[in-house]
Amino acid sequence: MERKELFHEGKAKRLYLTDDPHYLLMEFKDDITAFDGDKKSEFPRKGEFNNQTSAFLFNYLESYHIPTHFVQAVSDSAMLVRNLKMIPIEVVVRNIATGSLVKRYGVEDGMTLSYPIIELFLKDDSRHDPMINETHAYAFGHCTPEQMRTIVRIASKVNAVLKSFFDRRGLTLVDFKLEFGYGEGEIFLADEISGDSCRIWDKKTGKKLDKDRFRHDLGDIESSYEELMFRVLNKEHKPD
Ligand SMILES: Nc1ncnc2c1ncn2[C@@H]1O[C@H](COP(=O)(O)OP(=O)(O)O)[C@@H](O)[C@H]1O
Numbered sequence: 001m002e003r004k005e006l007f008h009e010g011k012a013k014r015l016y017l018t019d020d021p022h023y024l025l026m027e028f029k030d031d032i033t034a035f036d037g038d039k040k041s042e043f044p045r046k047g048e049f050n051n052q053t054s055a056f057l058f059n060y061l062e063s064y065h066i067p068t069h070f071v072q073a074v075s076d077s078a079m080l081v082r083n084l085k086m087i088p089i090e091v092v093v094r095n096i097a098t099g100s101l102v103k104r105y106g107v108e109d110g111m112t113l114s115y116p117i118i119e120l121f122l123k124d125d126s127r128h129d130p131m132i133n134e135t136h137a138y139a140f141g142h143c144t145p146e147q148m149r150t151i152v153r154i155a156s157k158v159n160a161v162l163k164s165f166f167d168r169r170g171l172t173l174v175d176f177k178l179e180f181g182y183g184e185g186e187i188f189l190a191d192e193i194s195g196d197s198c199r200i201w202d203k204k205t206g207k208k209l210d211k212d213r214f215r216h217d218l219g220d221i222e223s224s225y226e227e228l229m230f231r232v233l234n235k236e237h238k239p240d
């Protein structure tokens with residue numbers, strides 16, 4: 001499929017039109033941002049690591065009949081995806097308390113939650129992604145109650161499938177953020193599933209293999225994203 005003009009540039013990815021209006025080319029950039037874009041940097045091959053991690057996980061979720069926008073990887077750092085009308089809501093699923101959950105509710109950092117928490121945030125960096133509930137989504141016209149039920153059902157299933165997947169790879173799925181879109185009357189899981197959108201800790205050592213390394217200046221960002229990719233793909237990781 002031919003790459004046409006740039007359709008949208010975000011903080012971490014570029015979307016290009018293709019010769020088929022139903023599909024977009026999603027190119028992962030080496031840029032990394034945190035705190036709603038206030039903190040910015042880049043590191044080599046980050047786009048490749050996130051594209052390959054996402055491609056594997058979308059493909060894995062499809063094998064569990066979860067509808068995703070993923071069509072195929074087209075290069076190390078790009079994938080072909082369905083062109084969707086995006087719902088501007090970030091769906092966060094949490095298994096372990098950390099980050100903003102700890103700040104907001106004063107629960108212990110690292111505590112295993114007795115039940116997965118699902119939270120909704122409006123995707124609006126200028127307002128620091130304010131937390132919303134389902135009724136905001138209906139009142140603002142972002143989705144219908146039926147679509148929300150589908151979104152929450154998919155998010156719960158993604159959590160169940162990925163939690164046991166990461167566990168088998170010796171990793172803990174702490175929390176993650178999903179985005180959804182619709183096309184041809186159906187809801188699809190979209191965007192990415194990578195170290196940028198998930199918190200993932202090594203089960204034995206507790207080492208963080210995600211964007212918290214950048215947020216909190218923990219170092220080894222490049223090798224940690226690379227390690228995450230290799231462990232997801234179940235390939236041997238050979239650090240230089
Ligand atoms: N399948 C899709 N179709 C259309 N837009 C998408 C799709 N998947 C993700 N997007 C949107 O593309 C953009 C991805 O680029 P990103 O750099 O993550 O942007 P942002 O800075 O807005 O998070 C986001 O706005 C996301 O909502």
Ligand SMILES: [Mg+2]
Pocket residue numbers: 010011012
């Ligand atoms: Mg994004």
